[in-house]
Amino acid sequence: MTGTLHLIGVGPGDPELLTLKAARLLGTAPxxxxxxxxxxxxxxxEIASPHLNPDAERMPITIPMRVDRAPAKAAYDRAAAAMLTRLNAGDDIAYLCEGDPLFYGSAMYLVDRIASHAPIEIVPGVSSLTAAAASIRRPIAARNEVLKVLPAPLPDETLREELANAPAAAIIKVGRHFDRVRALLMETGHAGNxxxxxxxxxxxxxxxxxxxFRHDERPYFSIILCYRGHEPWGRTP
Amino acid sequence: MTGTLHLIGVGPGDPELLTLKAARLLGTAPxxxxxxxxxxxxxxxEIASPHLNPDAERMPITIPMRVDRAPAKAAYDRAAAAMLTRLNAGDDIAYLCEGDPLFYGSAMYLVDRIASHAPIEIVPGVSSLTAAAASIRRPIAARNEVLKVLPAPLPDETLREELANAPAAAIIKVGRHFDRVRALLMETGHAGNxxxxxxxxxxxxxxxxxxxFRHDERPYFSIILCYRGHEPWGRTP
Structure with missing residues (x-):
């Protein structure tokens, strides 16, 4: 019997924000x-480690950052082949995904190579989007408002157009695009919120x-939430 | 000492998709x-009940559906006053929220009335958005694609415009708007996905x-996911 590949959302960072289902599966995953x-x-x-079966075999999947380049493709091919060998031997594999597996997750590049050969099960997780909103104590969006999730590497023109009429937006994958995104948020009237x-x-x-943020400063592993419709509750960050 | 109001995301429906933190807090909430x-x-x-402290006092908050109407406002005022009485007496309250508390949640109407009088803590949860993607085994969005979350009660013109150039969209609050939304999805080329x-x-x-869906049929408690970028893995729903 072929083993099952479980994509497990481990949540945004706090190990207590794993779901009960994720913790149960990780407690026994071989x-x-x-x-x-x-x-x-x-x-x-790091997030999942308090919950792992201590006897589990660990299988790091090392992928170069740029997924569209040839070295990344070769790395995914190799990783998928290694995982398939274990699945074909009948072992289940738990693949850990930051946040939620299907919300802009990179797990898809592995699953695309495995899904026609082995069963896939997916355990959704708390995304960084909703965790960030909880941290700043403000709705992400409410009522009948459009919410846009915008990856920062998008071209200026696209970001400008989408931000211009957005009551609520979340900018993800900020990284080295921070200066450019900040300028666009100022230009489109979002900077104050x-x-x-x-x-x-x-x-x-x-x-x-x-x-x-000072002009020489950039945030890490960050998300930028923009929402004109509501102030943060209680404390102001 | 004033008690704390904990907004607790209980996830999309499966009681095992509560977080460990939510389950811990609910196990002792008075x-x-x-x-x-x-x-x-x-x-x-219903979702949280396997995890509740059996001795907890239960406090149903009954609110008419339309939150913008006078009866709903009066109901929120009454509910917030009742909760504040308990908080002022020093009791913590756990307020259960379907999915995530801040992703289009109605908890904000209560918190708006309470936040200047008592501490608020928020436990994020798995949203119906990511749970639905896990169920259909397909990414919500990926790479550098824009994702739009669109409440179905928005006017036709807004939905049409936002859908026209959206690689990925999630339609929420579908309810009685299903026929209209279906027509707009067909018109904007999303119906096939x-x-x-x-x-x-x-x-x-x-x-x-x-x-x-037959023309006289409408889905309940539903979300519609549209994504041109990826087929579902494994089985086709």
Whole structure:
């Protein structure tokens, strides 16, 4: 019998924000795979580690950052082949995904290579989007308002157009695009309401109004929430 | 000491999709409040009930459906006053929210009335958005694509415009707007990829391509996911 590949959302950072289902499956999973950078960082593993079966075999999947390049494709091919060998031997694999597996997750590149050969099960998780909103104590969007999720690498023109008429927006994948995104948020009238949340829900969480960043400063592992419709409750970040 | 109001995301439907943090807090909460319709339905309570402190006092909050009308406002005023009485007496209250508390949640109407008088803590939850994607085994959006969350009660013109250039969209609050939304999805070229997910992750879950609905049929507690960028993995719903 072919093993099942479980994509497991481990949530945004706080190990207590795993679901009961994720914790149950990880407590018995014989093989735990997880994305690792070439610098040996593995955030999903760090989040899940209090809940892992201590005897689980660990299978780091090291992928170069740019998924559209040939080295990344070859790395995904190799990783999928290694996972399929275990699945074909009848072992289930739990693959750890930061946040939710299907909300802009990179797990799809592996699953695309595996899905026609082995059963796939998906355990949704708390996304960084809703965790960031909880951290700043403000709705993401409400009533009958449009919410736009905008990856920062999009061209200026697209971001400008989408932001111009958006009551609520979340900018993801900010990284090295921070300066450009900040300029566009100022231009489209969002800067006054934009809040930057780094490492939402984790011990490294940091909340700052967009305007608080110095010009030589950039946030890490961050999401920017823009919402004109509501002030944060209680404290102002 | 004033008690704390905890807004607790109980996830999309499966009681195992509560977070460990939500389950821990609910296991000891002295007072559990939850939205209930005038027909005495209380979905958030149903989801959370396996995890509740059996001795918890239950506090149903009955609100008429249309939140912008005077009867709803008066109901929120009464509910907030009742909750504040308990908070002022030093009791913590856990308020149960379907999905995530801040993703289009109605908890904001209560919190707006309470936040200047008592501490608020928010536990994010798995939203119906990501749970629905897990059910149909397809990314919500990926790479550098814009995702739009569109409440169905928006005017035709707004929906048409937002859908026209959207690679990925999720239609929420479908309810009685289903026929209108279906027509707009056909018009904007999304109908072939649109999947209707009812009661995602719960025992009543039902997955159907948009085209499978007869003209006199309407889905309940549903979300419609539209994504041109990826086919579902494995089985086709």
């Amino acid at each position: 093989v735990v795979a997880y994305p690792a950078t070439v610098e040996d960082q593995a955030l999903a593993l 934009a809040v930057v949340v780094e490492h939402a829900s984790s011990g490294r969480e940091r909340i700052s109004p967009l305007s608080a | 007072v559990v409040a939850y939205p209930a319709t005038v027909e005495d339905q209380a979905l958030a309570l 649109a999947v209707v997910v009812e009661h995602a992750s719960s025992g009543r879950e039902r997955i159907s391509p948009l085209s499978a």
